[in-house]
Amino acid sequence: xxxxxxxxxxxxxxxxxxxxxxxxxxxxxxxxxxxxxxxxxxxxxxxxxxxxxxxxxxxxxxxxxxxxxxxxxxxxxxxxxxxxxxxxxxxxxxxxxxxxxxxxxxxxxxxxxxxxxxxxxxxxxxxxxxxxxxxxxxxxxxxxxxxxxxxxxxxxxxxxxxxxxxxxxxxxxxxxxxxxxxxxxxxxxxxxxxxxxxxxxxxxxxxxxxxxxxxxxxxxxxxxxxxxxxxxxxxxxxxxxxxxxxxxxxxxxxxxxxxxxxxxxxxxxxxxxxxxxxxxxxxxxxxxxxxxxxxxxxxxxxxxxxxxxxxxxxxxxxxxxxxxxxxxxxxxxxxxxxxxxxxxxxxxxxxxxxxxxxxxxxxxxxxxxxxxxxxxxxxxxxxxxxxxxxxxxxxxxxxxxxxxxxxxxxxxxxxxxxxxxxxxxxxx
Numbered sequence: 001x002x003x004x005x006x007x008x009x010x011x012x013x014x015x016x017x018x019x020x021x022x023x024x025x026x027x028x029x030x031x032x033x034x035x036x037x038x039x040x041x042x043x044x045x046x047x048x049x050x051x052x053x054x055x056x057x058x059x060x061x062x063x064x065x066x067x068x069x070x071x072x073x074x075x076x077x078x079x080x081x082x083x084x085x086x087x088x089x090x091x092x093x094x095x096x097x098x099x100x101x102x103x104x105x106x107x108x109x110x111x112x113x114x115x116x117x118x119x120x121x122x123x124x125x126x127x128x129x130x131x132x133x134x135x136x137x138x139x140x141x142x143x144x145x146x147x148x149x150x151x152x153x154x155x156x157x158x159x160x161x162x163x164x165x166x167x168x169x170x171x172x173x174x175x176x177x178x179x180x181x182x183x184x185x186x187x188x189x190x191x192x193x194x195x196x197x198x199x200x201x202x203x204x205x206x207x208x209x210x211x212x213x214x215x216x217x218x219x220x221x222x223x224x225x226x227x228x229x230x231x232x233x234x235x236x237x238x239x240x241x242x243x244x245x246x247x248x249x250x251x252x253x254x255x256x257x258x259x260x261x262x263x264x265x266x267x268x269x270x271x272x273x274x275x276x277x278x279x280x281x282x283x284x285x286x287x288x289x290x291x292x293x294x295x296x297x298x299x300x301x302x303x304x305x306x307x308x309x310x311x312x313x314x315x316x317x318x319x320x321x322x323x324x325x326x327x328x329x330x331x332x333x334x335x336x337x338x339x340x341x342x343x344x345x346x347x348x349x350x351x352x353x354x355x356x357x358x359x360x361x362x363x364x365x366x367x368x369x370x371x372x373x374x375x376x377x378x379x380x381x382x383x384x385x386x387x388x389x390x391x392x393x394x395x396x397x398x399x400x401x402x403x404x405x406x407x408x409x410x411x412x413x414x415x416x417x418x419x420x421x422x423x424x425x426x427x428x
Contacts, residue, residue, distance in 0.1 A: 011078035057115035149284030166191040179212040181358035182331035186324030192250035193320030199252035205362040206248035263402040272309035284313035298346035305380040315372040334391025338381035387413035
């Protein structure tokens with residue numbers, strides 16, 4: 001009996017550690033060419049693969065195959081088998097090889113049987129993932145996205161790895177292989193909360209001493225400097241492959257009732273319904289920017305402040321993970337806010353001609369909040385100069401409750417050319 005894979009030698013026996021795994025795509029995945037919808041599905045698969053860009057696969061029943069033509073192109077993947085291709089042709093547009101399929105995928109990737117993968121890089125092809133929120137609002141992320149909320153929680157989920165030790169996983173290849181500061185801060189908070197389980201993290205301070213690889217796991221060594229019935233102080237040292245990445249101090253509190261109560265008032269800004277949607281590539285995170293102030297346009301100017309509304313699809317039951325999710329977004333805004341008053345500077349220059357990134361961060365947690373309800377991150381940049389910027393932020397619930405406050409120092413300086421012995425893409 002013949003097979004489309006005849007003559008192909010599978011690479012799996014020689015590379016057993018190679019990873020390809022399907023992840024259900026949460027939301028509605030869609031492929032458009034112009035105004036024509038070629039595929040739409042709530043059962044698409046994200047295919048995550050070692051050292052390859054993520055791909056989106058649609059059940060064949062959810063693809064408008066009547067608008068496509070099978071062509072003569074064939075290709076071979078030593079990990080999947082032989083693929084055949086489909087093109088889209090109309091009076092208005094022609095896109096060759098817009099979809100492909102593996103008629104008989106190797107057993108290791110059997111989940112993609114009966115699916116069509118989409119070539120999202122093709123000119124004229126738009127691939128998106130739509131999330132409908134409980135209040136009826138819709139958020140849309142272009143594919144390939146950074147990932148899903150589940151991927152972010154997985155990264156933050158520092159798990160026990162021995163006495164006083166925790167490990168957070170790496171993730172597959174990214175174009176910029178650097179761990180974000182907010183991710184490190186969140187992982188530190190989770191490790192601390194799982195060390196002293198009967199107290200709540202109320203303060204964390206971290207210094208980002210060295211850039212870390214996104215693809216490699218991170219290790220966290222936790223030492224109790226003072227374990228008390230009311231307060232505990234922990235030192236958390238993040239490392240990767242034996243090298244110190246970020247030292248941190250974390251304060252935990254057993255809690256108390258109010259003796260006095262008061263807080264700063266939430267700024268009078270547009271609500272999430274009147275703020276501009278912004279796609280940062282996390283499916284399951286709804287992000288709205290007041291006045292569209294977080295902009296890649298280097299010629300846009302304004303006051304040095306960014307107000308951003310954020311909510312997640314799911315609220316973690318683990319209080320440490322919930323705090324980590326809230327903390328993770330705090331490192332997003334200060335650098336962009338500091339550049340706003342200065343023409344010719346903007347997010348589009350970050351990691352291209354400007355070396356930018358957080359260098360030190362502290363956060364205090366005040367009242368509790370859910371991650372699946374709107375939170376306002378209000379971040380004024382209070383100083384810029386000498387290659388550094390300083391932000392002084394607040395996190396409020398939609399009803400004005402102050403949830404957290406944070407202080408971030410970051411660098412903004414001209415990129416050092418790689419010819420001078422520095423790898424600019426790994427500047428933290």
